[in-house]
Amino acid sequence: MDYLVIGLGITGISTVKTLSKKGLNVYAYDSNISSKEDEPEELKDLKYTLIFDLEEVISKEIICIKSPGIPPHNELIQKISSRGIEIVSDLEMAYRLFGDRNLISITGTNGKTTTTMLVNHILNESGKSSIAIGNIGVGMLWEIYSNPEVDYFVIESSSFQLDSTTTFRTKVAAFTNISPDHSDWHGSFDAYFKAKQNIFKNQNPDDKLILNIDDKRLCKLKNEIKSEIISISLEDKNALFYYDKPFIYRGGKRIIDARKLRIPGLHNVQNVLVAAAITNALNISDEDIERACYSFNAVEHRIEFVRELDEVKFYNDSKGTNVDSTIKALSSFENPIILIAGGYDKKVSFKEMFEQYGDRIKKLILMGETASQMQEEAKGVKDINIVKDMKEAVELSYKVMDKGDVVLLSPACASWGMYKNYMDRGNEFKDLVNNLGD
Template sequence: MTKQRLVILGGGESGVGTALLAREKGYDVFVSDKGKIKEKYKQVLIHNEIEWEDQTHTESKILNADIVMKSPGIPDKVALISQIKTKGITVVSEIEFASKFTEATIIGITGSNGKTTTASLTHHVLKQELSVGLAGNIGDSFAKQVLEEGFGNYVLEISSFQLDDIIDFKPKIAVITNITPDHLDRYDYKFEKYINSKFRIAMNQTKEDYLIYDADDDVIVDHLKNNPVQSTLLPFSLERPIENGAYLDKNNIRLTINNNQIIMPTTKLALEGKHNIKNAMAASTVAHLLKIRKQTIRESLENFQGVEHRLEQVLKINKVQYINDSKATNVNATYYALESMDTPTVWIVGGVDKGNNYEELFSFVNEKVKAIICLGVDNDKLMNTFGNMVDVIIETQFMNEAVKIAYKLAEPGDNVLLSPACASFDLFENYEDRGRQFKEAVRNL
């Protein structure tokens, strides 16, 4: 019997993880990356005798595949992907491929914002009592963990791009944190397409499976009305009582599943801000479903350390707090950041604009922002949008310069907030690189 040929496009974390799992499962594996494969990944491929190429795609070695696993960063519009699909070759994402080789309970978490925090928080609660891995957009590759760790449960942070390439993937518990316009450049600038993409997380679910979602999010609620899903619904809300699910009752989260209730005071939550009450509701609903003890859930929500580059308090210098929110790559994420500022703020913003509409930030900028530093290659849109709203607006293309300017502008009691609302690829490798450079520049002050 001839081996099935799996071609992997993209030699990053998910690509190399998938290559290792596929080789172990008897596939003929080939990894192809149009860019340069990082040295550490090259060494893994060489060590495991997996055939690879970088800085090119050799079509003859790709179009003979039985199945193609593509990195979520590669858009469908690329000519090579069209050719692959025209030949009738199945294209899948890492989560689709790897989930076929595990019997574990899968918790899939998606949304425009809050998914990293919710996934990390959920994992933090579950690991107190269960064998559980954290993967997807975060940590080690899911495929690699299926191969090496064999956890009984997986919390997966899943992007819309990964969901675009699923066929049978079905999480036992799905979470949609919220849906706001993001990545519209990948969806023909049609918000509806992006919404449909997020809801693919529930497309294979049955009534034995669960969908946890934000009932205050009109986009989600309207979509569910017009496109009912099979899943058992467990909503959460800050605004109204919920019979089956979670809601905010004065300063307590009340969570009920099949008449079994847990009450948690929000005053003790480790993470501040309204959006984090929602993240806590989602995480505790998952934990409650998986029979984690109530006391464990409460304690875990109180001692969670937070996620790097997400409203991360870096240092206080001369009574000025420096905050790293580099992970805010869209307007909605920055909305939450500005909402949680309670003193005058010097705001560092900018990068690759994905078709942003900044209007929802206006009230916060008028109320809380004293100066704006635009950090990007092209800052025209920001300068035009906010130029008349603040007394000081300055542009730069260097992080250390941005931080030095902020240092001069901030007075005791102020905040300096890096919350870019944009992707980072114009000046940085990724949002982590941007966040680390910010922290380094702050420490060098």
């Protein structure tokens, strides 16, 4: 069997390296690479074939592994699919190549990055070796291949990756929540939700699925789930893991004091519930889980504290790439908020965000494709400005801020079109903020 890797970003490079080192016959194609001179440095000494015309290989018996960012309606992908060629993601290949390793998968619209990193932290702090991989920006195949002694691999699994799976399965998985997102990529919310459900589709009764039963859409899936459901809840004390302010319980036993957590907001209590359930399923003790949760710091770009200046606190939530994640960020603060938002247009409404928390927004600073739409939908927010870039946004926030305010970057939008990714956006924000007052 031959393999064709489409796209040579983080995922593609990781995939080519792994398949090549395993002695498989690999072809690679990237529409942005037009000559051998543009070949990624990491691939130059590997045995594989960089191609510039897909017709060279798509008639062969071949499996195509595509970059998660390439949507199924892409013309190139449609062409390959029309030839009867199987198209899979690196997530699917991880299971096919390394299904005997201890893989843990986590998905959901929001919270999956924090939960992934927290699970990884708990495992490492409890004496296990663990690596967080996947949608957090780490090519999973090469990490698994090159770390044969590692006990666990915790995979943040995106809908893009799950969409192209057929046999993928992990013995322990988690579904944190679901809300509208990525309709531009999937075509509809139903298609997006269906892709997410591949997290449990191939599990069997001996496997475990951590499920947030506060989410009504997820609750409706119960009859379709064959694995053992481990319930978590912020509201229902009948769940195995539940929150009764200020404590987190497992089966009625108090295990974590949420007041001692270093990550703010009720949504992060939910992330801790999921992480505790996952690691408990892996036989980590309550004591180890509790200790690790107290020492865990916020994930970079997720309500990340940047600095305090003139008694104003600045937070970077560039990972807030959809409405629900920004709602959670806004709910984390009681102080007046200067919100910097806007970005790539994913064809969603922002009304819910402003209806719920518009009264907390002292000033709204908008940029990107969605600025005008947000301005129109921001009912109840009286002070709104549209700016051309992040520099102007940060300078304006500094000019209007008062003692006790919170300046929050939480775009509710993807970064595409203005930045390479949310990390670039967040890093620019942090650089600008750290230079204020100089």
